[in-house]
Amino acid sequence: MSTTIYDLHTHSTASDGTLHPAVLVQQAADQGVDVLALTDHDCTAGLAEASVASANLALRLIHGVEISVTWNQGTIHILGLKIDQGNLALQLGLQMLQAYRNERALEIAHQLQKIGIEGAFEGALCYAQGNILSRTHFARFLVEKGYAKDIQSVFKHYLVPSKPGYVASCWATLEQALAWIHNAGGISVIAHPARYKLTRKRLIQLFGEFKECGGIALEVISGHQQPEETAQLVGLARELDLFGSCGSDYHGTQNDRAHLGQISSFPVDCKPVWNLWQ
Numbered sequence: 001m002s003t004t005i006y007d008l009h010t011h012s013t014a015s016d017g018t019l020h021p022a023v024l025v026q027q028a029a030d031q032g033v034d035v036l037a038l039t040d041h042d043c044t045a046g047l048a049e050a051s052v053a054s055a056n057l058a059l060r061l062i063h064g065v066e067i068s069v070t071w072n073q074g075t076i077h078i079l080g081l082k083i084d085q086g087n088l089a090l091q092l093g094l095q096m097l098q099a100y101r102n103e104r105a106l107e108i109a110h111q112l113q114k115i116g117i118e119g120a121f122e123g124a125l126c127y128a129q130g131n132i133l134s135r136t137h138f139a140r141f142l143v144e145k146g147y148a149k150d151i152q153s154v155f156k157h158y159l160v161p162s163k164p165g166y167v168a169s170c171w172a173t174l175e176q177a178l179a180w181i182h183n184a185g186g187i188s189v190i191a192h193p194a195r196y197k198l199t200r201k202r203l204i205q206l207f208g209e210f211k212e213c214g215g216i217a218l219e220v221i222s223g224h225q226q227p228e229e230t231a232q233l234v235g236l237a238r239e240l241d242l243f244g245s246c247g248s249d250y251h252g253t254q255n256d257r258a259h260l261g262q263i264s265s266f267p268v269d270c271k272p273v274w275n276l277w278q
């Protein structure tokens with residue numbers, strides 16, 4: 001019997017991915033993904049198109065979202081899987097974050113203008129094409145204008161803390177994000193915990209607070225992750241009795257950390273989050 005391939009973290013053009021939802025779903029099916037979650041940043045606008053596209057494919061679509069949270073002065077991401085996207089409180093929460101994204105984008109453009117980069121807001125808007133505005137859209141504009149050779153280096157030199165185009169963000173609280181997800185019937189997952197560069201102590205504090213707010217799972221496998229990071233996350237998931245999830249965090253680009261469905265095998269000593277819906 002072949003194993004089921006789960007990819008529970010991906011992006012489309014509804015946020016900062018480059019593939020339209022229907023194309024993403026088709027590509028996932030072509031790559032042999034059996035269960036795919038579309039988890040765009042702070043919005044669910046791609047789910048309708050993805051649902052239609054998945055109807056005729058041998059692929060199960062999980063409705064998801066990736067919510068931006070400010071925790072301990074840093075940004076973390078919480079995935080909501082199997083959410084009811086029609087839930088009003090969830091949508092009001094996402095609308096608040098979307099409005100904040102627009103304000104932040106103006107501020108980012110203002111900062112960039114101060115160092116002589118003109119037209120960044122309009123440039124980013126052009127890449128976002130009416131969808132969620134993210135730093136990735138600024139990054140694409142800056143690469144296009146020749147300020148850096150690729151997306152990675154543009155982030156490094158312009159868009160991260162202590163760089164000119166960085167704006168300290170004020171997203172949802174952990175409590176808010178979890179309440180929105182749970183209220184919408186969703187399963188909450190801390191996305192890519194190894195990417196926050198938190199000390200072990202802080203990571204345990206984050207997981208503890210998450211659990212206290214009813215948090216369900218950790219993304220123990222994310223894109224390109226070191227085996228020792230996976231081992232640490234699996235150990236902590238066990239200690240805290242949290243489920244585990246896995247996702248590529250695919251954005252449709254060449255330099256993504258992982259390709260669609262390209263996920264290392266799920267650790268045997270971790271409770272998979274999909275046990276909750278099987």
Ligand code: AMP
Pocket residue numbers: 016041068133134135136151152155156251
């Ligand atoms: P935002 O939510 O608008 O602050 O943008 C965050 C997004 O930027 C992430 O979801 C990634 O897709 C992208 N991103 C963040 N850091 C980097 C990086 N160092 N290299 C490439 N993409 C990045």
Ligand code: MN
Pocket residue numbers: 011016041136251
């Ligand atoms: Mn992204």
Ligand code: MN
Pocket residue numbers: 066077191192
């Ligand atoms: Mn993320």
Ligand code: MN
Pocket residue numbers: 009010011066191249
């Ligand atoms: Mn993501």
